[in-house]
Amino acid sequence: MTEKLNQIEIGLQPGGVAMKHMKHLGLSESSYSSQSIERRRMSRTCASLGLMYSGINGEDVLIGDGSVVDLSEGGLGIRGNCPVNVGLELTLFLYLPNDEEPLFVSEGTVAWTVGSLFGVEFKEVSRRDGDLMRSFLRAQSVGQV
Known part of the structure; x- marks a missing residue:
């Protein structure tokens, strides 16, 4: 057990x-x-967003896509189509509604996995993308998105 x-x-x-x-x-x-x-240090908001993720697993380049199941300023839950391992570093592109360019997370680390679900803790997000994420989360919390 x-x-x-x-x-x-x-x-x-x-x-x-x-x-x-x-x-x-x-x-x-x-x-x-x-x-x-x-x-968790931050509460998560339920979200349904498309995303793409990539990383290097040993000698293999990993590229997957999936959907965000929940999101916070510090991390997110993902349902993905490509398996990952705890500790793997990923780069993420999140497709927010009504935004032409995806939100870019340059570095995140896989914190847990259960089947096709996994959680990623953000390590590095630009100021611009962090501001976009905070705006999206605020709008979600008041039902504007």
């Missing part, structure tokens, strides 16, 4: 997106929740 818990992000909240996938690992929400520690 410990091995299965290590496959899941410590810090997933009960009822969260990845919690729904715990049944596939044979874990109940109550058994996991009692052992989890919340590590």
Whole structure:
């Protein structure tokens, strides 16, 4: 059971997106929740945005696309089409509604994975893209997007 818990992000909240996938690992929400520690410093907003991600995994170049399932100023949850490993550094392009150019995250690190779901902690975002993200998150919180 410990091995299965290590496959899941410590810090997933009960009822969260990845919690729904715990049944596939044979874990109940109550058994996991009692052992989890919340590590997030910022609240996440549900979002449904397209994105592309890339990174270097050993000698292989990884390029994937998928959708954002939740987003904060410090990171995001992704449902992707290309598997990743915890610790992998990624570059991300997020397609915000009504923006011609994607939001660019030059460096993020995979924090957890569960099947096709994974979380990325942002390490480096430009001031311009950080401002765009904050504007989007504010608009989401008041229902303007």
